[in-house]
Amino acid sequence: MKEYRTINKIAGPLVFVEKTEPIGYQELVNIVLFDGTMKRGQVLDTSDDLVVVQIFETTTGIGKDSGVRFTGETIKMPVGRDMLGRILSGGGKPIDGGPEIVPEKRLDITGAAINPYARSNPSDFIQTGISTIDGTNTLVRGQKLPIFSGAGLPHNNIALQIARQAKVPGSTEGFAVVFAAMGITKEEANAFMQDFERTGALERAVVFLNLADDPAVERIITPRLALTTAEYLAFELGMHVLVILTDMTNYCEALRQIGAAREEVPGRRGYPGYMYTDLACLYERAGIIKGLKGSVTQIPILTMPGDDITHPIPDLTGYITEGQIVVNRDLHRKGIYPPINVLPSLSRLMNLGIGKGHTREDHKKVSDQMYAGYAEGNDLRGLVAIVGKDALSERDRMFLEFADLFENRFVRQGYDEDRTIEDTLNLGWELLSTLPVEQLVRIDRELIQKYHPKFRTGAKKE
Secondary structure, X not given: OOOEOOEEEEEOOEEEEEOOOOOOOOEEXXXXXXXXXEEEEEEEEEOOOEEEEEEOOOOOOOOOOOEEEEEEEEOEEEEOHHHOOEEEEOOOOEOOOOOOOOOOEEEEOOOOOOOHHHEOOOXXXXXXXXXXXXOOOOEEOOOXXXXXXXXXXXXXXXXXXXXXXXXXXXXXXXXXXXXXXXXXXXXXXXXXXXHHHHHOHHHHEEEEEEEOOOOHHHHHHHHHHXXXXXXXXXXOOOOEEEEEEEOHHHHHHHHHHHHHHOXXXXXXXXXXXXXXXXXXHHHOOOEOEOOOOOEEEEEEEEEOHHHOOOOHHHHHHHHHOXXXXXXXXXXXXOOOOOOEEEEEEEEOOHHHOOOOOOOOOOHHHHHHHHHHHHHHHHHHHHHHHHHOHHHOOHHHHHHHHHHHHHHHHHHOXXXXXXXXXXXXXXXXXXXXXXXXXXXXXXXXXHHHXXXXXXXXXXXXXX
16 A cells, blocks of 8 residues: 655645545545554545545644555445444444444445435324324425424434334334434433433434534534444335434534635535535435335434524525424423424425324324414414403404413423324314314314214213
8 A cells, every 4th residue: 555745734624635646536544643643534635636635533643744545445334233222433433332343234324326216205104202293294204304493402302202202103114213413512422322221212223423522524424324324224124214313503514614624615604515415415315215125214403503594504404305393492481392383394295194094084184273273373472462362352362372272282292201193183183172163174074073072072972
């Protein structure tokens, strides 16, 4: 293996090497320091005159006299059946005190894009046990459904609850969770590990933890390692895999940091112009492939800087993914958990995974009616602030009370409360029964006769 001593410049996590032979993009690199220690990196950019190498650790100790060796290989993730139940670093090394992973295969972390023709339409309902997701913004197997949150909001608790409770009702097929945390504090990492171990969810999970003081470059490869693991479990072992990526904002900040070190021309708010492409390369690795058993479902979580939904990170994520779950600060201030606001939330594939044969025949109608009632009641709150509650009609007061009831009964639930879809829909009917039957304009008469508590109890008496 040739060793080059032609380092021209070191900038942040980047090393610029001159006068090399043709070098492949994303090739692994070993940097040999003067004392014999070795650091690893990856080719970020290659041309006839200059090769840019991003270092996975700090560049401390690297000088112009350091040796550079190009290995001719790309980063590969060692994968095997015994990965379930393991906690790994953001670079894929075990940090749970267990042995090294004995690989059955070593897979390229870049992955291969799923051919659109080979994709199968998602249609299987995933039950998260959280009513605001299952009832009104349903997650479907093979979907990518992000959670938009803000700093200080309990998105990590929501992520852990989903990781713990997610299942496909009535299915006996293998279900696994791949959980990748990027740029988190040591305290958060310990909380994640303790929660996984306390609840027993670790048995069916693979956890990747990239800490805030780890190099930015490692943050770039963490989601790719996680998705490569998920693809192996799904498409080679036939499991159904839920991938939770938190926090994608930290990932995008790492992209911006490396872009600045490369002296690239910045795009919106200083983020690289290719950020859309980069995010799409991650998000589009979710899906179902025709003829194969498994599936990869994604829940990326991101904190919106300044709670701004038009910020480039949530904006681009919204273009690529199939909806969004919005975590709301006002609900959090009221002490409601999980503080998910159903009004700006959306699941574009919801209709494919609900209804007869999936959840229950009344699911869509109940969801629409609750959404309409809550939206009207929420609008009336603004009117009350101007004219006072006494100026409202009796009908308006009913919808105002329905909005409060919806937040306190339907949205609010315990951190360990796992509601079935039956529980969620029955609770929806219970709330709708507080409104006069003639106001339930979005539900068919047959469904009202069958599921409305007023008529159900009447039928039981007879």
